[in-house]
Amino acid sequence: DVKVTQSSRYLVKRTGEKVFLECVQDMDHENMFWYRQDPGLGLRLIYFSYDVKMKEKGDIPEGYSVSREKKERFSLILESASTNQTSMYLCASSLVGTGDLNEQFFGPGTRLTVL
Amino acid sequence: RKEVEQDPGPFNVPEGATVAFNCTYSNSASQSFFWYRQDCRKEPKLLMSVYSSGNEDGRFTAQLNRASQYISLLIRDSKLSDSATYLCVVNPPGNTGKLIFGQGTTLQVKP
16 A cells, blocks of 8 residues: 655644655655645645656745655755645655556645644 | 636535536646545545546446536435545646646535
8 A cells, every 4th residue: 555654743833933844655656746735725736746856846836845855755844934834734646657647645634833 | 717626515415315526627638537535634535537438436427528628426325424525636738747636525415
C-alpha cells in the first residue's frame, strides 16, 4: 500500500512564526504536491515537485516555499505565518504517467491554525 | 469560468435511493477523468476512473460525455456509508502530473 505521511495532524502557530510542514511518501513516486483545502474553495495547489530539487508554482504559491532534497520528502514552508494561512494542508504523491497512473495518493492532512 | 464545476449540494437522500452528480469541465483537450471520495475530516481517495465507454463498479457508475464536457456519477441503492464528499477530478492536457479538483459535492444519506 502507498503510504503518505505528514508530520503533524494539528498545529497551532502564532502570526509571524516560520512553519515547516513535512511530507514523506514510501512508494518512490516522482511527483509530490502540496494543497490547501478551505470550505467553499476546494483543493487548491500551492506547489508541485516532479523530481528532487525541482519545483513548480501552483495556483496559490504566495507566502509559501517548498523544499525537496530527497525523493521521498517534500516540505512546505510558511516563511511568516499569517492568519489567512489557517487551513487544512494536504500532501499528495503520484507516479509519472498517463491515465490511471496519475492517481494521487494523499496524506492525512495537517490542520494549521495561525493565531 | 472555473476549470471544473460541481454543485456543492448537499444532496440529502434516503437509504436505497438513486442519486446522480454531474460535473462540467472547461478544457476540451483534457485527457482523463476521475471521481475521488473524501470522508469528513479525511483525505481524498480515488473512487473510480471515468472512461468514454463508461465505467461501472458495483453500485457506482461513472460516465463521460466529451461533446458536452461533463462527467457524471450515479450511485444506486444508497447506503449510509456513502455519505461523503465526491470530488470530480480532471487531468488537463500536457501530462504534467497535475490534476484539477472540483469543489466537491456533499452527499448525506439518511436512514
